[in-house]
Amino acid sequence: MTRYKINNLEEYFKDYKKSVREPKKFWDKIASENFTWYQEWEKVVDFNMAEADIKWFVNAKVNMTKNCIDRHLAKKGDKTAIIFEPNDPSEEALHISYTELHERVCKMANVLREQGVQKGDRVCIYLPMIPELAITTLACARIGAVHSVVFAGFSASAVAARINDSDCKMIITSDGGYRGNKTIDLKGIIDEALADTPCVTAVLVVKRTNSAVNMQEGRDQWLQPLLDAASDNNTAEIMDAEDPLFILYTSGSTGKPKGMVHTTAGYMVYAAYTFKNVFSYEDNDIFWCTADIGWITGHSYILYGPLLNGATTVIFEGVPSYPDYSRFWEVIVKHKVTQFYTAPTAIRALAKESLDYVQKYQLDTLKVIGSVGEPINEEAWHWYNDHVGNKRCPIVDTWWQTETGGILISPLPFVTPTKPTYATLPLPGIQPVLMDEKRNEIEGNQVVGSLCIKFPWPGIARTIWGDHERYKETYFSAFPGKYFTGDGALRDEVGYYRITGRVDDVVIVSGHNLGTAPIEDAINEHPAVAESAIVGFPHDIKGNALYGFVILKETGEYRDRENLSKEINQQISNQIGPIAKLDKIQFVSGLPKTRSGKIMRRILRKIAEGDYSNFGDTSTLLNPEIVEEIKNGKV
Numbered sequence: 001m002t003r004y005k006i007n008n009l010e011e012y013f014k015d016y017k018k019s020v021r022e023p024k025k026f027w028d029k030i031a032s033e034n035f036t037w038y039q040e041w042e043k044v045v046d047f048n049m050a051e052a053d054i055k056w057f058v059n060a061k062v063n064m065t066k067n068c069i070d071r072h073l074a075k076k077g078d079k080t081a082i083i084f085e086p087n088d089p090s091e092e093a094l095h096i097s098y099t100e101l102h103e104r105v106c107k108m109a110n111v112l113r114e115q116g117v118q119k120g121d122r123v124c125i126y127l128p129m130i131p132e133l134a135i136t137t138l139a140c141a142r143i144g145a146v147h148s149v150v151f152a153g154f155s156a157s158a159v160a161a162r163i164n165d166s167d168c169k170m171i172i173t174s175d176g177g178y179r180g181n182k183t184i185d186l187k188g189i190i191d192e193a194l195a196d197t198p199c200v201t202a203v204l205v206v207k208r209t210n211s212a213v214n215m216q217e218g219r220d221q222w223l224q225p226l227l228d229a230a231s232d233n234n235t236a237e238i239m240d241a242e243d244p245l246f247i248l249y250t251s252g253s254t255g256k257p258k259g260m261v262h263t264t265a266g267y268m269v270y271a272a273y274t275f276k277n278v279f280s281y282e283d284n285d286i287f288w289c290t291a292d293i294g295w296i297t298g299h300s301y302i303l304y305g306p307l308l309n310g311a312t313t314v315i316f317e318g319v320p321s322y323p324d325y326s327r328f329w330e331v332i333v334k335h336k337v338t339q340f341y342t343a344p345t346a347i348r349a350l351a352k353e354s355l356d357y358v359q360k361y362q363l364d365t366l367k368v369i370g371s372v373g374e375p376i377n378e379e380a381w382h383w384y385n386d387h388v389g390n391k392r393c394p395i396v397d398t399w400w401q402t403e404t405g406g407i408l409i410s411p412l413p414f415v416t417p418t419k420p421t422y423a424t425l426p427l428p429g430i431q432p433v434l435m436d437e438k439r440n441e442i443e444g445n446q447v448v449g450s451l452c453i454k455f456p457w458p459g460i461a462r463t464i465w466g467d468h469e470r471y472k473e474t475y476f477s478a479f480p481g482k483y484f485t486g487d488g489a490l491r492d493e494v495g496y497y498r499i500t501g502r503v504d505d506v507v508i509v510s511g512h513n514l515g516t517a518p519i520e521d522a523i524n525e526h527p528a529v530a531e532s533a534i535v536g537f538p539h540d541i542k543g544n545a546l547y548g549f550v551i552l553k554e555t556g557e558y559r560d561r562e563n564l565s566k567e568i569n570q571q572i573s574n575q576i577g578p579i580a581k582l583d584k585i586q587f588v589s590g591l592p593k594t595r596s597g598k599i600m601r602r603i604l605r606k607i608a609e610g611d612y613s614n615f616g617d618t619s620t621l622l623n624p625e626i627v628e629e630i631k632n633g634k635v
């Protein structure tokens, strides 16, 4: 028998072995016993790693929302599916039952259809963390429209680039959003983005802040009257297993963001299975993931994973510091949260504040606490363990990526003994390998290498929207036949994995995955800038921060460097979003380059970190003298 839920270490090892020896049998069982299908598959998996061609549950027919909502109605109709906790604690929280969620998703699905959205069309969703974000996303899934949720912190030009890349015909946004003590003008940002997006013909606007907004005749409509007029009777679209469910953009090492495409059946099975096991979910648990639905963590573990398991999931509109630093702990007590899932950057920020904030709350409903998005350092791990988990709740340090759809390496609570800073063991179905520079697999334990996965799993992204070649090149070419994660890892003496960080030009800042190239492109557009290079350097709270080395044009203008630094950051903010701003900017007269013209980022990284030892071989540089100059001018 294949278990849906693993209960102890022995079962884990048994299931893991089975999933490696007989992956088809393993996933066949999980998929057929735990979901509702219109039609089952002819083949469990079909793949060609060299071509990056992967299909799961071939020719099966399914609808995601039937599995997330409809099938729970008979037994769990009155159960709360979503708890909405508003930004302002004095505003009442909402409890949306499965029955109400069904009604609201059906109405929204009908509105989409009436507005001309059809199966396969792309819809961009740019909303704050309010119930409508979940409902519109699910409504897309119900009618087979491909949702592209864009995090509502991205700037107008970043949204426009994402809308155009996937040719979205509709945008769903709101009049504004609340975040802490700020009100954000989302509709204004969308208006600006739309100046540049000919593919968009309709904009639906949710009322949240009641701010005055511009509504363009013939293009923009308030959503509520359309919902009021819509029927709550909706037939879900029958989707093929491999029909795209959503596109989610992630940064790459080169300029353009990558629209990762996740398809329906494999993603569904993987999100559900990993949610159940990694969070040891039981009926009546209240699950809270503090991510934004605009990131993969929110897709898989606020929305799909919990709803597929008939769970209660919390949607939190606010921030950890508003009205004060006890907000997270207050919400846990208020809603009797049993699983809490957040990011190391939030833990570090809260650990800096007085312990009183957390100690005034009895967090005894908690059973499991989780971490995601970046390596969790030892100090943060212990603070989390001591003060939030009270040394009682296992910490699941979950390693995964936008591309992987769900968690790949993580302890299972009450099953896998945890070890600070270690993501520990792969989930069933996941075959990690460490590779050396010569592309050989490194055997044995106590070794370090580039982390690859050598067999596909159901949740892996299938392609990059509109650019399969780039997908192949980015993930399947560095180590032929394997999926390359872009991360480095070590395997300890018992086979536990610890993720050491990116080995490419992506920097994780406050848990946000930022490619350095698009930031450099943004800076280089400033009229005073000739060239730039960005690297990451360690930061107490953010994990990493960005350090920019900037060469100015020789016009002699822009003497006021302080002002210029501000303008450069403003430029980044406009083009990408405030999350990509630089912490430090150093103006330099040149950058260390190889004879082929490539910037030696390794050296810049060392300088930014303040580590002047061991620059490695600089004799191959075209301009070795620049290293000393940059070192001396470090900010």
Ligand code: PRX
Pocket: 250, 296, 297, 371, 372, 373, 374, 375, 376, 397, 398, 399, 400, 401, 402, 403, 423, 485, 486, 487, 499, 501, 502, 508, 511, 512, 513
């Ligand atoms: O470097 C790894 C880091 O985040 C990257 C993926 O970022 P993104 O696609 O935005 O997805 C984040 C949420 C799943 C990874 O390549 N990362 C994620 N989780 C961990 C991590 N690094 C160390 N430990 C983790 N638990």
